[in-house]
Amino acid sequence: MTRRKRDNRTAFFFILPWLIGFICFTCFPVGFMVRTSLTNRKLNGLSKFVGLANYRNMLKSSTFLNSLKVTIMFTIIMVIVTTIWAIIMALLLNRKQRLNGIFQFCYFLPSVIPSVALAYAFRTIFGKDAGLLNGLLGFFRGAPVSINWLYDKHTVYLVVFFITLFTYNTGQMMLIFRSGLSDVPAELYEASDLDGATNTQKFFSITLPMISPLVLFNAVNGCISALNGSFALLYPLTGESGDPNGKTQVLSLLIYKEAFSNMKVGYACALSVALFILAALFGIAIFAISKKTVYYEN
Amino acid sequence: MKKRMLAILLSCAMVASLPISAAAVSADDAADEVTITTWNEVNPDDSLNMYKQAEAATGVKVNVTVIPETDYSSKLNQMVATQDSSADIMIVWENDIRNFAEVGGIDALDDYMTDSTIDTSDFIDAVAVLADGLGGTYGLPWCAATEVLYYNKDLFDAAGIEYPTNDWAYEDFKAAAEKLTADGVYGCALPNLQTWWAGIGGAGDQIYDPESGELVIGDGAVSFITDCKDMVDKGIMPEPSSDTTDLFAAGKAAMAWQGSWMIGTYGDTLGFGWDIASLPTNKVKYNTLHTGFYTLNANSKNKEAAWKVIEYLMSEEGQTINSKSSGNPSALKTIAAEGAWKVESAADIISNWDAMTDSLEAGIFGYTCLPSGVTGDAVSKFNSALLGECTPEEAVEQASQYAAETIGY
Known part of the structure; x- marks a missing residue:
């Protein structure tokens, strides 16, 4: 056996644990999900092949169509909001100043709190009659304030997107941007100083192009996180029906509701396939946009 | 060679751990x-x-x-x-x-x-x-378990209103709720996930059809949602919100429709006089068992x-x-x-224990026979109507449509 073959075999054995995990815990569930989506399987195990009936029913359901609209809107805005916020935080932390480590710790701390606990805490803050924020606003106004933050269609998105700024995903983005910023060559800034560039010009002409691969990476990650991770944030905040009136019912909430409250596992699997396709489409769209906008040095 | 051995061992350990952990779970009782x-x-x-x-x-x-x-x-x-x-x-x-x-x-x-x-x-x-x-x-x-009306005796006394009885009519309830409403006190708490259905059933809807297993709501639901919306608009009932405070227990709601199991929870801990009565009778006497x-x-x-x-x-x-x-x-x-259900902690507080037996006789199994996703979705729609996000008619139509999509799947 040649050395090359021996090395290949060794490498294969090293990736084998991952490969077993991938087959058992990724490929098999995905295959099972697709197969189950073609049945009317209930949570109690009853199952019959129904072909594409679940998909036909899904496309006719106003609940699904509303959920799809909410999911797309929620994902796009969440990616934009969290990415911009993470860049701003990273830029602030990149400035040379005292106690930088403490600021970074403080900004990152809420990100390590589990999303569910974070959501419950914010639910208390944004309560109508007993909420901390309304209490505070009432104190400054000198009269009671009772804004129904989470049940008013005009304020619910504002609150939800504000809370996403404190999730783990945004904190992680901030750290990645921070490390990227420190790799931008200082000579570029020195040269631009000589040319008399303003801070805004430096940001858009040097900083942003240099960290654009990281923006792409974070946008893809943020997108997947918004599609899948939104459940942990929205379920405690607005419930499985996505109050008010389905305005926050993203697909992950609907999947949970159909599978575990209505026991319609087959239908929930069809919804999961739709979510899978949506995630793929978002990924393709981001990579398509990135071809024109991302700058690679080499 | 050592690296290869290590890789083989890792793979074997991973595969072997699966049946071992499964065996541990299925230990005989x-x-x-x-x-x-x-x-x-x-x-x-x-x-x-x-x-x-x-x-x-x-x-x-x-x-x-x-x-x-x-x-x-x-x-x-x-x-x-x-x-x-x-x-x-x-x-x-x-x-x-x-x-x-x-x-x-x-x-x-x-x-x-x-x-x-x-x-x-x-x-x-x-x-x-x-x-x-x-x-x-x-x-x-x-x-x-049944559903009953809880009322704050101190607030009734202060307003000079007679206590509710087991044959109270729905109109009596609405009139009392309006009179009891004062600054910082609601006449009645909002119906909860359970008692929305008591109100709708009382307004004449069948709710659950045992033959077909379907949700059956219509005019009764529209009428009860309209009443609640009217009470919310007048400040007699609170708006649906994310607050989880029990307004009745906090002394901020003079009445509340709730399950009988709350008697044991409240017991002698509320700090004000309270009692129970059967839910007021609208078109029919109704509560869910x-x-x-x-x-x-x-x-x-x-x-x-x-x-x-x-x-x-x-x-x-x-x-x-x-x-x-x-x-x-x-x-x-x-x-x-x-x-024996007259719980000790509330024995000296409740005088109208007959409300329990009266409710038990009137009670039927209704919404509890439906999937919780369907009833939860419907209540979410009813609450949306109270907030003016949709009309009561639209809320009932949307809830019925979702139920039809779900039941019989």
Whole structure:
């Protein structure tokens, strides 16, 4: 056996644990999900092949169509909001100043709190009659304030997107941007100083192009996180029906509701396939946009 | 060579760990030991802990698995689907018992009951109706909880209004709620997930059709939602919100429609005088009964021991302890008549205990027989109508449409 073959075999054995995990815990569930989506399987195990009936029913359901609209809107805005916020935080932390480590710790701390606990805490803050924020606003106004933050269609998105700024995903983005910023060559800034560039010009002409691969990476990650991770944030905040009136019912909430409250596992699997396709489409769209906008040095 | 050996060992260890962990999970239960699933925390007082008392009476060790209420039904469904044998007795909800019987997840109890002292003819009528069409007795009701009107006597006294009675009309309720509304105090709390259905049923809708298993709402629902919206607009009821405060317990709502199980929770802890009455009668006298059924897991390895425990829990002693602990009456009429459900902590507070028996007689199994996703979605729509996001008619239409998509799947 040649050395090359021996090395290949060794490498294969090293990736084998991952490969077993991938087959058992990724490929098999995905295959099972697709197969189950073609049945009317209930949570109690009853199952019959129904072909594409679940998909036909899904496309006719106003609940699904509303959920799809909410999911797309929620994902796009969440990616934009969290990415911009993470860049701003990273830029602030990149400035040379005292106690930088403490600021970074403080900004990152809420990100390590589990999303569910974070959501419950914010639910208390944004309560109508007993909420901390309304209490505070009432104190400054000198009269009671009772804004129904989470049940008013005009304020619910504002609150939800504000809370996403404190999730783990945004904190992680901030750290990645921070490390990227420190790799931008200082000579570029020195040269631009000589040319008399303003801070805004430096940001858009040097900083942003240099960290654009990281923006792409974070946008893809943020997108997947918004599609899948939104459940942990929205379920405690607005419930499985996505109050008010389905305005926050993203697909992950609907999947949970159909599978575990209505026991319609087959239908929930069809919804999961739709979510899978949506995630793929978002990924393709981001990579398509990135071809024109991302700058690679080499 | 060492690297290759390490890689092989890692792979082998991973594969080997799967059957080892599976074997650990499926360890055999002891012969005279059974496990029961429930959503209620066990009473810390041993004399009111029916499972401890069952152990003493039957000699069978009883392990209690408490599953949070929000996940209870789905966990049991998963256990039935996977033929799990970790629980011998499952307390099954109204909306699940038929499905579980149909897929063979639970055993018929008829053979066990031939030599039993449990008198099924003594069950309240609603239980007998619910069991119709199952082709046998698959479960025995652990209790029969009702819904009642809770009122703050101090606020009624201050407003100079007479206390509610069990024959109060719905119009009496609305008029009193309006008079009781004051700065910082609502006349009545918003209906909750359970009592929305009592209001709709009282307004004349059937809610649950046992023949088709469908949600049946229409004019009654529109009428009750319209009334609630009117009360919300006038500040008599609070707006739906994310607040989780119990306004009645906080003294900020003069009345509340709630389940009878809240009697034990409130007890003597509220700091103001309170009492109960039957829910006010609109077009019909209506409240929803709530129960769970003791069932035998078809995959149990200890069925005889499990039956002994069920038999004790359904006995006069077991039912009496349950009533004293939970405040819920027994579904067996002769045992309920003895009044063990008059919980001690509220014995000196409540004077109108007749409200319980009156509600029990008027109660039927309604929305609890429907999937929780359907009823939860409907309540979300009703709340949206109160917020002006849609009209009552649209809310009812959307809820009915979603129910039609879901039920009969």
